[in-house]
Amino acid sequence: MFDVFETIAKLAAVHSPAGFETPITEVLTELATPYADEIRVDALGNLIVYRKADAVQDGDYAPKKVMLSAHMDSIGMIVTHIDENGFIRFSNIGGLSPATILNIPVKFANGTRGVVAKDGKVEIKDLKINDLYIDIGAGSKEEAQKYVSVADVAVFASETYRVGQTRIVSPYMDDRIACVVLLKVLESIRDSKNDLYFVFSSQEEVGIRGAKTAAFSIEPDVGLAVDVTSTGDTPDMKVPMECSIGKGAAIKVMDASLICSPKIVRTLESIAKEYEIKHQFEVLQHGGTDAGAIQLARAGAHVGAVSIPTRYIHSPQEMCDEEDVKAACALIGLFVANELEPKTN
Ligand SMILES: [Zn+2]
The missing domain is CATH 3.40.630.10 (Zn peptidases)
Structure with a gap:
């Protein structure tokens, strides 16, 4: 069963x-x-x-x-651009609220992991998807491109676990x-x-x-x-x-x-x-x-x-x-x- x-x-x-x-x-x-x-x-x-x-x-x-x-x-994220410093810009696939996905872990299909972060000057209440980027730990555009390409897709990298008596949390x-x-x-x-x-x-x-x-x-x-x-x-x-x-x-x-x-x-x-x-x-x-x-x-x-x-x-x-x-x-x-x-x- x-x-x-x-x-x-x-x-x-x-x-x-x-x-x-x-x-x-x-x-x-x-x-x-x-x-x-x-x-x-x-x-x-x-x-x-x-x-x-x-x-x-x-x-x-x-x-x-x-x-x-x-x-x-x-829902997920699709890469639109990788900047000179290796930070990855993305668009949403489905309904993503920028504030909800700030500072969360994500993963690409090839296993590359990263964290969603925001441009420093933007206030959380004004956040738009284009103010966010994924940091995969790369030091340059060239390094980032070894792991991620434009149009690659990422999803939440969180776990499924139990809480309370009968409740379950999952991405x-x-x-x-x-x-x-x-x-x-x-x-x-x-x-x-x-x-x-x-x-x-x-x-x-x-x-x-x-x-x-x-x-x-x-x-x-x-x-x-x-x-x-x-x-x-x-x-x-x-x-x-x-x-x-x-x-x-x-x-x-x-x-x-x-x-x-x-x-x-x-x-x-x-x-x-x-x-x-x-x-x-x-x-x-x-x-x-x-x-x-x-x-x-x-x-x-x-x-x-x-x-x-x-x-x-x-x-x-x-x-x-x-x-x-x-x-x-x-x-x-x-x-x-x-x-x-x-x-x-
Ligand atoms: Zn649904």
């Missing part, structure tokens, strides 16, 4: 920012292969793992096509923890009444791109995204929000990319109640997820999302609760394997 901590530690250590998903694709392919009927990678780099319906249909229920989606890309909970959820659901499925497509999507962090083409090719009846969501449980939150870590799987109702199908929200809620799975509702004012793209593919699909409440999203230290991850796995497994009525809203 996939262990939550071991698997997130393994996946979060893989160097694969958006657009450079090959390394994480290879790791996920190896982990998913024993449970798959078919695996393919599409032109955008989405990894699509197909698990066909079992012959357990009652009456005239026709298997539905269900697309589960968790993005496997991460890329977003969204490798959802990849863990998809793997755990995939391995747990018995007697599925539906055709299941487990999509490890590409390029979510730069505008929900991979899920668009994946949904176009799969043409699902029902789509379910799994992602992290913000919480309102830390001191002095700017934006009020009910979600808390440790209070269960978050059933998404709305975010900036979609309003979930009421039917899907209600089905998820009734399963959670019937099986006593700890759950809460999510209304996220900013941010989006793959379900927003699935909903609008072709003639549209009925979609929902289950989120893992996570603190400090898009920092090198994202924190979630293992119990919420397990609740999400239980809820999603029951939802996708049973009869669905996608033709009514």
Whole structure:
């Protein structure tokens, strides 16, 4: 069985920012292969793992096509310029807040490590990405170029570790923890009444791109995204929000990319109640997820999302609760394997 901590530690250590998903694709392919009927990678780099319906249909229920989606890309940094003294300028891949990444460790794909620092005269409150540089310890441009070239990409170089009773901190909970959820659901499925497509999507962090083409090719009846969501449980939150870590799987109702199908929200809620799975509702004012793209593919699909409440999203230290991850796995497994009525809203 996939262990939550071991698997997130393994996946979060893989160097694969958006657009450079090959390394994480290879790791996920190896982990998913024993449970798959078919695996393919599409032109955008989405990894699509197909698990066909079992012959357990009652009456005239026709298997539905269900697309589960968790993005496997991460945010990162891409080199734009190396100056005469060997300091490396970069641009963001996805949402990076300059103040959040100041003084953090990063690593390039070849193992070169460095630290993010800022131009001396700039105040932290005025920081922009272009005021930051990566110091890899080189004494000159020539020395730096032995290790790093323009267009190389870097990611956070922090570790995955446990805190408290059941909480885990990791650089890329977003969204490798959802990849863990998809793997755990995939391995747990018995007697599925539906055709299941487990999509490890590409390029979510730069505008929900991979899920668009994946949904176009799969043409699902029902789509379910799994992602992290913000919480309102830390001191002095700017934006009020009910979600808390440790209070269960978050059933998404709305975010900036979609309003979930009421039917899907209600089905998820009734399963959670019937099986006593700890759950809460999510209304996220900013941010989006793959379900927003699935909903609008072709003639549209009925979609929902289950989120893992996570603190400090898009920092090198994202924190979630293992119990919420397990609740999400239980809820999603029951939802996708049973009869669905996608033709009514
Ligand atoms: Zn995400």
